[in-house]
Amino acid sequence: MKKNIEPCYYGDYLQLDKILGAQKLQSEKYSDAAHEEMLFIIVHQVYELWFKQILHELNATIDTFNQEVVKDQQLTQVVYRLQRVITIQRLMNDQIAVMETMTPQQFLSFRDYLVPASGFQSIQFKRLEISLGLKREFRVDFDKQSFYSRLTDDDRALLEGLEKKPSLFDLVDKWLSRMPLLKTDDFDFWEYYKKATAEMLTDDHDTISTNDTLSTADKRQELKDWQSTKENFDALFDHEKFEKLRKEDKFRLSHEALLSALFIKQYSEEPVFNLPFQLITALTEIDEQLTIWRYRHAMMVQRMLGTKIGTGGSSGHHYLKRTTESNRIFLDFFNMATFLLPKSALPELPNAIKRKLGFYLNSIS
Ligand code: HEM
Numbered sequence: 001m002k003k004n005i006e007p008c009y010y011g012d013y014l015q016l017d018k019i020l021g022a023q024k025l026q027s028e029k030y031s032d033a034a035h036e037e038m039l040f041i042i043v044h045q046v047y048e049l050w051f052k053q054i055l056h057e058l059n060a061t062i063d064t065f066n067q068e069v070v071k072d073q074q075l076t077q078v079v080y081r082l083q084r085v086i087t088i089q090r091l092m093n094d095q096i097a098v099m100e101t102m103t104p105q106q107f108l109s110f111r112d113y114l115v116p117a118s119g120f121q122s123i124q125f126k127r128l129e130i131s132l133g134l135k136r137e138f139r140v141d142f143d144k145q146s147f148y149s150r151l152t153d154d155d156r157a158l159l160e161g162l163e164k165k166p167s168l169f170d171l172v173d174k175w176l177s178r179m180p181l182l183k184t185d186d187f188d189f190w191e192y193y194k195k196a197t198a199e200m201l202t203d204d205h206d207t208i209s210t211n212d213t214l215s216t217a218d219k220r221q222e223l224k225d226w227q228s229t230k231e232n233f234d235a236l237f238d239h240e241k242f243e244k245l246r247k248e249d250k251f252r253l254s255h256e257a258l259l260s261a262l263f264i265k266q267y268s269e270e271p272v273f274n275l276p277f278q279l280i281t282a283l284t285e286i287d288e289q290l291t292i293w294r295y296r297h298a299m300m301v302q303r304m305l306g307t308k309i310g311t312g313g314s315s316g317h318h319y320l321k322r323t324t325e326s327n328r329i330f331l332d333f334f335n336m337a338t339f340l341l342p343k344s345a346l347p348e349l350p351n352a353i354k355r356k357l358g359f360y361l362n363s364i365s
């Protein structure tokens, strides 16, 4: 680090004249000052600053994965960065409560001055969704249309450009599929796994069939669900079946990536899999925190507006509730728990493989 030649002054460094001069109330413009509009603006501005920091971390992570080889040290750095994102997300979720100190009636005193602006037009939020891996085709219809009708040409062009680049989801999928699956001449993990999971499924089937507390209709439903779980299992061991289910959107990760992720989750305690496991866990957490944010925002909207339509033209609460479930990105990492076996049912890995997986920092030889 070099020696600084000029004294640094707090206010100049943080450009506070710009930040603190950026709260212009719409209600004042109409000579109808609303006290709570200051809070409304500041809460949004704080969110936009956090979005900026999250994008800073995600872009760096995307650059790291956008290479042929990701080194172990880089993976450590990625995990730290993603954990920082999660900590910020927790804060963002708690921050909804600050907005909720404003009553619905206080909000109504300046709401009409905001039309037709809305969070739809938060380009950083859309960048966040796209960078993580939300594809246009998966967006709710109204959201798709608003891309064309509610953004400026420049903003739309920027987002369309971003949609053409690989997202974090795409890159993690590629990275996972490149991972060599552990198979030696005398050990085929997936053959073993197939047998162990078949036993688990048969047990589940017996449990449902012999459960006398279920009504006929409930039993039929549970057996139907069991059948669909079985189809997912079958697809795990059959590439063609997997691709078919993937086309139906039952899986989003590629087959190879899903198998690697499953292996990593099953053997997360092996030193070599620990960082990849932390990465998968962090991405799962980011998806969960974002979903919690969507849900909390939707609840706040219901509380403020009931079933009124939004200033952006959507149905309001109803639209937002739908995006909560449909805009999931790393859903496969959640659903993978279906396939997990307890440690006791896992095969002991052959020594040749074990040796490859350990670091052996304390080994004598
Ligand atoms: C009183 C507080 C708030 C209300 C009543 C509210 C209401 C709404 C409504 C109704 C929508 C749907 C679009 C529309 O038709 O208008 C929306 C979207 C959105 N809002 Fe808010 N909002 C509030 C606070 C916030 C805050 C603090 C943020 C933080 C940045 C935010 C970010 C967003 C985003 C990103 C969207 C787009 C979501 C998507 O399309 O999936 N909102 N909001």
Ligand SMILES: N[C@@H](CC(=O)c1ccccc1NC=O)C(=O)O
Pocket: 044, 111, 114, 117, 118, 119, 120, 305, 309, 310, 311, 312
């Ligand atoms: N869509 C909200 C208005 C609103 O919340 C909003 C308006 C302008 C800028 C940001 C906003 N925040 C989130 O949507 C409404 O329908 O009341």
